Amino acid sequence: MTPVHRKSLQLFLLSLLACVSISAQQEMANQAPDNVAGKWVVSTLGETGIVHTDHLTIKQEGNVLTGKFKGPNQSGSINGGINVHHIEIRSNTNHPVVFRGRVDGDTITGKVHVMGREGEFRAVREP
Numbered sequence: 001m002t003p004v005h006r007k008s009l010q011l012f013l014l015s016l017l018a019c020v021s022i023s024a025q026q027e028m029a030n031q032a033p034d035n036v037a038g039k040w041v042v043s044t045l046g047e048t049g050i051v052h053t054d055h056l057t058i059k060q061e062g063n064v065l066t067g068k069f070k071g072p073n074q075s076g077s078i079n080g081g082i083n084v085h086h087i088e089i090r091s092n093t094n095h096p097v098v099f100r101g102r103v104d105g106d107t108i109t110g111k112v113h114v115m116g117r118e119g120e121f122r123a124v125r126e127p
Helices: 003-030
Strands: 038-045 051-061 064-070 075-083 086-092 097-104 107-114 117-125
Touching (some): 064 086, 097 117
Antiparallel strands (some): 051 064, 086 097, 097 107, 107 117
């Protein structure tokens, strides 16, 4: 294969890869976000190994999330967003709690951040 043919093949493959990537992004952008509205019980495993229970009440308008957070030591409003299955919620409290995770039906799993610490959480929607 000559250098000219090799360069043409490389450009063709790069163009093909770009088209596939753009198509996948457009498909994901057109997909509706998961419905997470409702009441959730959140179990958080902290760095010390202790499990804490929090409660979220989520209201959803498209990708925008609002609602309430109630934990053992603080409570307040929440705001956040959802992009298809990926969710992020932040409490508006003295010590903000940030949940980042993935929605799978009536379960959300992911990481929780509060006061410079990180743990894992699992939320289950109440019936």
